[in-house]
Amino acid sequence: MxxxxxxxxxxxxxxxxxxxxxxxxxxxxxxxxxxxxxxxxxxxxxxxxxxxxxxxxxxxxxxxxxxxPPLTFATMVRVDSCRTDEEGVQHASAEVISGNRRIIVPVASDVPASRLAGGRTVLLNENMVLVEQRGLEISGKVRTVKQTLDDGRLMVADESGNVRLISCAGALANIQIDPSSRVLVDDAARVALEVLPGENANDLVLEQKPDATFADIGGLDEQIERIKDAVELPFLHRDLFKRYDLRPPKGVLLYGPPGNGKTLIAKAVANALSAGKSSDGVFLSVKGPELLNKYVGESERLIRLIFKRARARAAEGKPVIVFIDEMDSLLRTRGSGVSSDVETTIVPQFLSELDGVESLDNVMVIGASNRVDMIDPAVLRPGRLDVKIRVDRPNRDQARQIVLHYLTDDLPYQEGEDAGSLAIALVDDVYSTGEERHICDVCDEQGRFSRVMMADVICGAMLKNIVDKAKTKAVKDSLTQHHQVALGVDSVHDAVAAEFEETRDSVLDADPEQWSKINGIAGGHAVQIRPVE
Structure with missing residues (x-):
């Protein structure tokens, strides 16, 4: 168990x-x-x-x-002292220019003193220790070299002609700097930092002998008559002006929307002044924005050079037209805050040169602007640019006259049609009030929308473009069809339609306020551009 x-x-x-x-x-x-x-x-x-x-x-x-803490910019002058202790630590100091102060500052041990170069931009910390080296300054004051001394120092003059003795940055130490050269200097104007390229008025001014005549201008009979009274009479009939104690104007302002013939009028004036003279008229043309220069004093210097050339040509007995396009960009109202207030020095320089024209019989200043409201009032007062002529958009009859300048009788036309009939067809299409020529709607400051038609923005340049489009289409058709294709009403309508589309697209991409001010739409105060639905 x-x-x-x-x-x-x-x-x-x-x-x-x-x-x-x-x-x-x-x-x-x-x-x-x-x-x-x-x-x-x-x-x-x-x-x-x-x-x-x-x-x-x-x-x-x-x-x-x-x-x-913030860092301070300064300009390197030279290394003052430098040694290395037993531990291999650098002990160095440098001479720099900070603002208007010329001082000796210590150099941080991690900044190789041997690589510090005169004229370079350096940074100082809150203890005034040099902690970093950067490149050369790229903007600042410009001075004209009067003389180079044997020890390399330069005698330079500012825009007022005041002469000062300055040193050269390390990069310029072994460069031969010729008199009349332009150099960039530091803010304190003690050190020459860079030799600037030889820009002068020749780079900015187009000098030509214009072949345009008043007969080449269509639809501007009233404006042509006014400018003839202001320019041709005093130039070509000096004795009569003196007899009646009349003083010719120094300048004329052509203003209005772009593309309506302001430049062409100025060229025709220069051509007309050559009538009956042994020498040709001289047309000096410059765009206002091209005279604006980042270097202090350069714009003023260029203005002086332009008028100096005008005086030299006038002294040869040549009638001279100084044409300044886009004048509003150069001579803005002082204190407006636009263009960093450079106008505070440019406007007085221009006025000084313009007032000096008084003693010259052969110089006339013609300005062109899309924004006369932006020009400094001192430029427009009596005794200066006191003749003001508005060059506006063409009406129907003026548009037809302009078109007939480009649709000449020697062109090939379809049977039963001619230049006159095509001009009428083109103008009728452009000035149509139908939706097919409705560009856009614009809204003003009060919130009110209004229609903008093609006729509201038409100009002489656009009319020429339309004719050129019709001609180009005929050339291309002639090549593809292997026979000459004549111009007809269909060609004109197709060209107008193509120009309409280009204009509409450019308007819809534009800034509403700027576009309305330049083109005089909605009182110049449009806040919105609305496409046609």
Whole structure:
């Protein structure tokens, strides 16, 4: 009996061991899973801590940058002293110009003193220690070299003719600088930094002998008559003017929307003044924006050169027209804040030169502008540009006259048609009030919308473009069809449609206020341009 119990006991023991083993294995697996989960959490926490550390470091860097003291710009003159101690640490000082102060400052040990070059821009920290070197200054005052001394120093003159002795930056030490050269100097005008290229009035002024005549201008009979009275009479009939004690005007302003013949009128004037003379008239043309220069005093110098050339040509007995296009960009109202107030010096220089024209019989200044309201009033007062002629958009009859200048009788026309009939068809299409010529709608400051038609923005240049488009189409058709294709009404309508599309697209891309001011739409105060739906 006991043996049987012992036997059963021995048989149950393996089963118990197996069950315990399964329990132990499950426990180990559970512990392993928990360990894996904990490791994943640790990894995630470590990654989060790393990211947080980086963000904290970034925030500290940004805070340090925001809290950092400002740096001061200065101009390097020369290294004053430099030595290296037993530990290899540099001890150096440099002479710099900061504002109007010429001072000696220490050089940071991590800035190689041997690489500091005269004329370069350097940075000083709050303790006036030189901590960084940068490149040469790219803008500033300009001076004209009068003389180069044997030791390399320069005698230079400012725009008023005042002479000063200055030194040269290291980069200019071994360069031969000729008199009359222009150099860029530091703000204190103590050091020459760079020799500037030889820009002069020749680079900006187009001198020509215009062949345009008043007969080439269509639709501007009233304006031509007025400018003849202002210019031709006093130039060509001096004795009569003196007899009646009349003084010719010094200048004329042609103003109005762009593309209506202001430049062509000025050229015709220069041509007309040559009538009956042995020498041709001289037309000096310059665009106002081209005279604006980033260097202080340069614009004034260029204005002086232009008038100097005009006087030289006039002294040869040549009638001279000085034509300044886009005059509003050059001679803006002083104190307007536009163009960084450079007009405070340019306007007086121009007025000084214009007043000097009084003693010359052969010089006439003609200005052109799309924005007469922007020109300084002193330029327009009596005794200066006191003759003001508006060159406006053409009406129907004037447009037909302009078109007939380009649709000449010698062109090939379709049977039963001629230049006159095509001109009428073209003008009727352009001045149509139908939706096919509806450019856009504009909104003024009061929120009122008004329609803008093609006729509202038409100009002489656009009329010429239309005729040129019709002619070009005829040339291309002649090449593809292998016979001469004549101009007809369909050609004109296709050309008008093409010009309309180009004009519409350009208007929709324009700035509403600027476009309306230049073109005289919505009183010059449009706030929105709306396409036609």
């Amino acid at each position: 006991q043996s049987e119990r012992f036997s059963r006991k021995n048989e149950a023991q393996p089963r118990a061991d197996t069950a315990q083993s399964r329990v132990d294995t499950a426990t180990e697996e559970r512990y392993a899973q928990e360990n894996d989960a904990l490791r994943e959490k640790n990894h995630a926490l470590a990654a989060a801590l790393t990211r947080a550390g980086k963000e904290l470091q970034k925030a500290k860097s940004q805070l340090g940058q925001l809290a950092g």
